[in-house]
Amino acid sequence: MVKKWFTEFRCGRTSTSGAERSGRPKEVITPEIVDKIHEMILDDRRIKVRELAHAIAVIRTNFCAVLLLWNNRNSGFRGERGPKKAKQSLSANKVMATVFWDARGVVHIDYLEKGKTITGEYYSKLLDRFDVDLKQKRPHLAKKKVLFHQDNARVQTCLVKMAKIHELRYELLPHPAYSPDLAPCDYYLFPNLKKWLGGKRFESNEEVITETNAYFESLEKTYYLEGIKN
Template structure:
């Protein structure tokens, strides 16, 4: 049975009336229909429509040319425009082909299945062998943990290091605000990041934040600090109620993480290691979730120590459900890595 727009809107409306959140609705639809589920944007838009009192599920009358404009000739023409200029806009396509905006959207998203993503810096130009290694790791990890459904996921602890600044300016995206028609566009003074900073190592699990350990008395992480100061505190926190608790440690390939001293400690404490593919930042929970979410951009602190205290407080205030969602998203990231054959990808 084909999932029509009216079918999906009926299910979205049912979830809305049942008191589910938008995210819960998204998760339910993806679980039931996979790639054929309506997009997150569509679900959030219909929740907003229902909140405004809408009950009609059929489309409103649309402007633009009839669907007859969605011809193979126009589909091929749009594909050619995209291949020639990856930055081509809706308006430029419309001006070039003289077809309606609705038909352009149908061609782009239903016929060609393309999405427009922001460009971004990536940390390394990866070769085909490295992409293949990332995909292999994802396939192996998905199989090992049953795509995130295995109870063994609760034994995983993922750790990573990051700088915490006394002041770090907001990103351009964070500083966006709503403005009414005829209002002046807001201006923003460009400020520099503070030089006062402190390195912390943060460890998280599916059930929540485990611990955050500041780097004291030095500026760089080395194997001695990691194996003799940092990891023992992590283990102590995890095993304070059960000294035999199983721990699966996930961290990246930094030299302090792969050093012989660190490996000795892990073996001594009977800690399993979940390795990490090189140059794969999208596959580190702290990188794609904790640090972007918790970092206190735009706030000014009197010292790095005060900033670290605020960072810890913000982490502790994060509900368990969000950490659970973080680890679910982690396995979704692995699935995307397999789908995109190891290429970097933006949030979908």
Template sequence: IDMEVIHKEFVPPGQTVNAVFYVEILTRLRKRIAHVRPAIVNNWRLHHDNAPSHTAFRVVEYLAQHKVAMLPQPPYSSDLAPPDFFLFPRIKSTLKGKHHASVEALQEAVTRELNSIPVQVFPEAYENWKTRWRQCVDAEGHYFEKV
């Protein structure tokens, strides 16, 4: 399995991430997948948390229309999605204590960090994700101590 960050977006200052905006992001994500992974464009899964913008009818309808399977996200399991336990902590630890002169400079630093993640660590993150899922299933969706 090829594993890498294939798409990232920054929310513009002042933009609320609502269902309409999220569908726009998903549309761009689908186009990116079609470009870099055409073999899976009609057969991929999305794992996101239960934020209102992610669970809105408009989003669920969009994903259904485009045959994107959503992986369930139990309540109280905020660290189940890979960005929450793998990407965001990695970026935060790298950028912690550093000053950036502008939003653009910060975005460039984040982009550099995402692009510098060695491909070898993605399978480990995937295994970590599967372990977290097993723990969640074993706990029947209730709170459990982190991995």
């Protein structure tokens, strides 16, 4: 820079002021422009930034500064609120399902009612309903000990639930040490259910339940057996 100025003065220059340049003015944030934007926005609250910039022929970077100035000056203008936005229609809520299955297929499915949570007492009553279905669908197990495998979620390891397991005389299989909370067999059953439901839209929880039941009914018996073996 010093070399440049040295050369300029050596060639006869005597002033340090910059020469006039062509192009846009240095300052575009003027009261006239702000007032013009003010009128345009009041006429149409949904007008786009691109349309405003085109109307007043201001470069976008400086125009954003103009808009910010207008917004600060008119914040809370007349106590008006912004335009209401249309709400998107929501899909069905999440549905919590508890699935009991063996090598022959699904024995019992429980869908949690909306607004409820699974507690030790709820799960204990759920085991009673499962035991009824188990005796009806697997009568050959009536005089045999049932091997029961589950994940290690807290609600399934509480005292109330463990007492119910003992009452039903199920043999609880140990959960693998240092394993995630999911039971190993869950990795075989539920990922494909996720693919089955993927991309579909449901208007109610009943539609989700119907589609889930259809998924389990569509599986071959060998699928469950291979899942247990794996």
